[in-house]
Amino acid sequence: MAYTNLRVHLIWSTKDRKPSIAEAFQEDIYAYIGGILRKRKHSLLAAGGVEDHIHLLVSMHPAQSISDCVRDLKSNSSVWVHEHFPKRKTFQWQTKYGAFSVSESSVESVKTYISNQKEHHKNLTFKEEFTALLRKHGIQFDPRYVFE
Structure with a gap:
């Protein structure tokens, strides 16, 4: 038996950051x-977010990789949106995503961060938020390619 505690903060946007996730x-x-x-x-x-992106805090089972998990979430949720909201047939997620490890001591603060997305984004765009998280987590990136 494996003993794991794998907490991951996942973030991704809608295709072209279109405001496609209606509050309804x-x-x-x-x-x-x-x-x-x-x-x-x-x-x-x-889980939380605004019209153009989503944040998830996930406790991962070690049998599936993060990339496989995100692929499954994006593809299945897109199909679900198309089936249940016929006016949203063009709904798509962007191909890229962010995945940030979360220590047990930070779980509550990440939950609070996720639940306050609407307030948070009154003053900050998704691009500003995402690049700040990349920097905070020490992830090197070229801004020209992060949002393609």
Whole structure:
């Protein structure tokens, strides 16, 4: 048996950062994503965002890689949006994402951060937020390619 505590803060945007995640179905998409995660033995600890991006705090099961998990979440949730919201047939996620490890001592602060997204983004764009998180986590990047 493996003993793990793998907490990951996942972030990604809608395609071209279009404001496609209507407030009317945000909670529904978070619940659907939670179901996808449970089927793969992960746990959704927090979900939030605004119209152009999503934040998830996930307790990962070690049997699936982060990249496979994100691929499954994006593809399945896109199909779900297309099936349940016919007016959103063009809904897409961007191909890139951010994944940041979260220590147990930081779980509550990350949950708070995620739950305060609407307030947070009154003064900050997704691009500003994402590049600040990359810097905070010591991830080197070329700004020309982060948002393509």
